[in-house]
Amino acid sequence: MCRLLAYLGSPVSLEPLLYKPEHSLVVQSYQPREMHSGVVNADGFGVGWYHLQKDTEPFTYKSTLPIWNDINLPSLSRYIESGCTLAYVRSATPGQALDFSNSQPFQYQRLLFIHNGRIDKFQQTLYRPIRSLLNDEIYQWIKGTTDSEHIFALLLNQWQANPGKSLEQALHISLLKLQELAQRYQTYVSVNVIISDGHRLIASRFSTQSPAPSLYWLRDDLTFPKSVIIASEPLFAGNWIPCSENSIISVGEDCDIRIEPI
Secondary structure: OOEEEEEEEEEEEOHHHHOOOOOOHHHHHHOOOOOOOOOOOOOOEEEEEOOOOOOOOOEEEEEOOOHHHOOOHHHHHHHOEEEEEEEEEOOOOOOOOOOHHHOOOEEEOOEEEEEEEEEOOHHHOOHHHHHHOOOHHHHHHOOOOOHHHHHHHHHHHHHHHOOOOOHHHHHHHHHHHHHHHHHHOOOOEEEEEEEEOOOOEEEEEOEOOOOOOOOEEEEOOOOOOOEEEEEOOOOOOOOOEEOOOOEEEEEOOOOOEEEEEO
């Protein structure tokens, strides 16, 4: 399973998020502590961030190399600074291609999306049922073959179909739909996701089988004041709080946190 990281708060460079912590995302790529399946996250990585001053679409940097093998990211990480960053390292589901179309973060307009988890036997179970629910625009938007991108597509479809709903509500509806489909097609889903529009973070820790993949949040640490970090595993010693299973976590621009059960 992949490892996730999201940051919202005072602007910082990528380096103290990706490299400096003793259990950084780079370390988690080859020595994770809380993965349910797999041993390493060597199937690529991705980083997405938002411009400090301009209200524009986000920037992304992706690779199919293991994060420890990318020679450009260390210097980029010292240069790029943002108040909102999402990153992940990938452990690909067997049979899924290692190409850029399957690399996260996935982007739709101003939204960035990362996912840790799986739809078990996705191609044989929920691949066609999910696609049958999508409007033509979202159907055509999909470029890859992963369950992750299809989960995001389902969320986008729900959001567009219910313009009066918040992104949190659209995520809630999507997770319940995935639960319903999983039961109907006799599979299971685990959906730890983080979504951002550059101003807030929305995350879920959800699974139809317990335990759900690990997910933690940390607010106003001395190293990262006036900020919130959400991560698959704690990056360093601190007051990391495990996210409740089957819940949605919302982080606002002022770093207030709201947690709702699913």
